[in-house]
Amino acid sequence: MSTDKAHSGKHHFAHHFKSALHEFETAKQGIWLFMVTEILMFGGLFVGYFIYHSKYPEMFTEGASYLDYKMGFINTLVLIFSSFTMALGIYFLQKGQQKKAIMALATTILCGAIFMVVKYFEYSHKFHLGLLPGKFFAGEAVNANLPLYFGFYYCMTGLHGTHVLIGMGLITWVMIRTMKGEFGPEYYTPVEGVGIFWHIVDLIWIYLFPLLYLIG
Amino acid sequence: MANHTEEHQHHITPFTVYNKVFWALIALTLLTVYTAKFIHLGALAAPVAVLIATTKAMLVMAYFMHLKYESNLNRIIFGTGFFFLALLYIICAIDVGTRILEKSTL
Numbered sequence: 001m002s003t004d005k006a007h008s009g010k011h012h013f014a015h016h017f018k019s020a021l022h023e024f025e026t027a028k029q030g031i032w033l034f035m036v037t038e039i040l041m042f043g044g045l046f047v048g049y050f051i052y053h054s055k056y057p058e059m060f061t062e063g064a065s066y067l068d069y070k071m072g073f074i075n076t077l078v079l080i081f082s083s084f085t086m087a088l089g090i091y092f093l094q095k096g097q098q099k100k101a102i103m104a105l106a107t108t109i110l111c112g113a114i115f116m117v118v119k120y121f122e123y124s125h126k127f128h129l130g131l132l133p134g135k136f137f138a139g140e141a142v143n144a145n146l147p148l149y150f151g152f153y154y155c156m157t158g159l160h161g162t163h164v165l166i167g168m169g170l171i172t173w174v175m176i177r178t179m180k181g182e183f184g185p186e187y188y189t190p191v192e193g194v195g196i197f198w199h200i201v202d203l204i205w206i207y208l209f210p211l212l213y214l215i216g
Numbered sequence: 217m218a219n220h221t222e223e224h225q226h227h228i229t230p231f232t233v234y235n236k237v238f239w240a241l242i243a244l245t246l247l248t249v250y251t252a253k254f255i256h257l258g259a260l261a262a263p264v265a266v267l268i269a270t271t272k273a274m275l276v277m278a279y280f281m282h283l284k285y286e287s288n289l290n291r292i293i294f295g296t297g298f299f300f301l302a303l304l305y306i307i308c309a310i311d312v313g314t315r316i317l318e319k320s321t322l
Contacts, residue, residue, distance in 0.1 A: 024226070025287070032290045036297035043301035050305065051312050069253060076245050084238040087229070087280045094228045199281045206272045210265040214252035 011187035031193045045156050063149030064216025072213035082111030083202040093188040105175040112168040163201045170194045227285040237279040244272045
């Protein structure tokens with residue numbers, strides 16, 4: 001952990017590492033291990049979705065009819081762009097261009113906010129129709145077990161949305177640290193870690209969008 | 217303790233690479249929507265959509281997440297996530313797919 005916060009050019013790596021690069025690579029490896037758990041967590045929900053989809057295809061088609069693919073499409077573009085700006089944030093730090101890095105990180109947070117606003121409109125429309133998960137379902141249904149579809153829908157998109165919010169918080173944290181001059185070409189490890197997390201969030205959505213909105 | 221000979225082996229991906237990957241992702245997203253909503257693929261719709269999604273995922277992982285330039289170990293670590301996920305799906309699918317509905321004889 002860096003105890004030298006003000007001088008990014010004089011990052012003192014912990015003594016049990018061979019070099020600053022060794023410390024960086026180790027931190028990154030830890031993040032990758034964490035990402036494996038993320039894949040498995042979301043993946044479990046995907047497996048459940050696939051299995052029940054194969055059991056009740058008409059019910060899933062009915063549920064999917066309530067999803068607006070245009071909103072999902074906008075959200076996909078927003079998240080892909082946010083991944084681009086997140087990668088640029090790290091790129092500018094590697095180049096020592098602090099101000100541009102801050103702009104890139106701020107744009108990433110803004111994209112996350114846009115995503116959540118679109119999500120808000122999607123959710124509120126469904127609440128209005130009584131399309132709630134499981135036992136809270138109060139809408140019209142041709143298939144009796146339609147509440148199961150919305151159980152999946154809210155769990156998967158809700159968990160993803162929570163990750164978007166957490167990601168926004170983390171990016172805000174590293175952005176503030178960048179503003180304080182803590183990061184530069186010699187040290188930007190936390191930004192790298194947060195970046196990998198944010199790309200996972202994008203990755204999950206890249207699969208969620210076609211699965212929920214397009215294939216149904 | 218402080219390393220005076222910093223070896224900057226951090227590979228910096230060029231801006232042009234990020235730019236190209238971004239536009240490729242946008243194009244693939246448009247393709248996903250087009251093949252799912254504007255042409256009739258029938259049973260092929262799902263595999264095509266998953267295939268395009270996987271292509272997009274590989275681009276994000278390789279370039280935005282830098283995996284192309286990472287050590288083999290990090291690629292293997294991340295790959296095990298998908299491997300075990302595939303295992304989870306296959307075993308569950310076999311389980312559910314080979315069930316026989318039995319009526320109780322009692």
